Amino acid sequence: MKFTFVTLFSNLIEFYFKDSILKKAIEKDLIKYEFYNPREYSTNKHKKVDDYLCSGGAGLLMTPQPLFDTLEDIKSKNPDSYIIFPLAAAKPFRQNDAKRLAKKKNIVFVCGRYEGIDERVIEEYADEVFSIGEYILTGGELASLVMCDAISRNVDGVLGNSESLDMESYESDLLEAPSFTKPESFQNLSVPSAFLKGNHSKIANLKFQMSICKTKYYRPDKGKNNEK
Numbered sequence: 001m002k003f004t005f006v007t008l009f010s011n012l013i014e015f016y017f018k019d020s021i022l023k024k025a026i027e028k029d030l031i032k033y034e035f036y037n038p039r040e041y042s043t044n045k046h047k048k049v050d051d052y053l054c055s056g057g058a059g060l061l062m063t064p065q066p067l068f069d070t071l072e073d074i075k076s077k078n079p080d081s082y083i084i085f086p087l088a089a090a091k092p093f094r095q096n097d098a099k100r101l102a103k104k105k106n107i108v109f110v111c112g113r114y115e116g117i118d119e120r121v122i123e124e125y126a127d128e129v130f131s132i133g134e135y136i137l138t139g140g141e142l143a144s145l146v147m148c149d150a151i152s153r154n155v156d157g158v159l160g161n162s163e164s165l166d167m168e169s170y171e172s173d174l175l176e177a178p179s180f181t182k183p184e185s186f187q188n189l190s191v192p193s194a195f196l197k198g199n200h201s202k203i204a205n206l207k208f209q210m211s212i213c214k215t216k217y218y219r220p221d222k223g224k225n226n227e228k
């Protein structure tokens with residue numbers, strides 16, 4: 001699977017592929033990434049990519065021409081491109097989206113800067129738009145990385161143990177149960193004793209009950225399907 005980032009600031013993204021799970025996924029050829037800089041497509045003699053808002057008011061907006069030309073070039077080279085715009089005003093990006101998008105061949109993230117992107121670019125090219133939360137970031141690079149990371153975990157082979165995906169929070173209506181590791185006792189704080197006795201059905205039952213409690217505590221808006 002390929003991730004293409006349309007960005008004025010590729011350095012803000014590239015570091016993330018240099019370590020850990022995404023680095024390994026690249027080494028195993030499971031994912032690839034590339035950058036396109038709209039400034040290189042600008043026909044303006046100063047390579048300008050932004051301008052004042054027609055409606056007046058503060059701030060600058062990314063202009064259509066460099067982005068139209070960048071996206072046309074990407075589409076001509078990759079006809080199966082699926083183009084996503086991170087936008088603060090869009091619907092929230094969720095785990096189900098990460099799983100669904102992990103089946104695409106080439107995802108293109110168009111990273112806005114300044115006050116955002118001229119709406120005509122979004123109208124013309126967006127296959128989908130997502131927000132990563134109800135706050136305003138300075139640009140789309142972080143939002144794209146967040147989505148890219150969440151999608152990559154769901155690409156076959158990227159996680160060593162894909163079973164670990166099934167039990168995670170947001171895979172079902174319940175959050176993942178609390179987890180514990182060694183030592184069994186640390187500063188007088190003990191792991192629940194049932195976890196240490198090896199009875200798998202008792203452990204599964206306890207985890208289920210703990211998931212219900214955790215969901216009620218952290219996310220009372222969820223878990224309704226498990227209420228008696």
Ligand code: SAM
Nearest residue numbers: 086087088112115116131132136137139140143
């Ligand atoms: N004026 C815009 C608004 O009020 O919605 C915000 C523009 S923001 C400063 C610049 C860029 O950052 C946006 O075009 C978008 O690409 C990205 N961005 C900011 N917040 C985001 C969020 N919560 N989710 C996804 N992308 C975001």
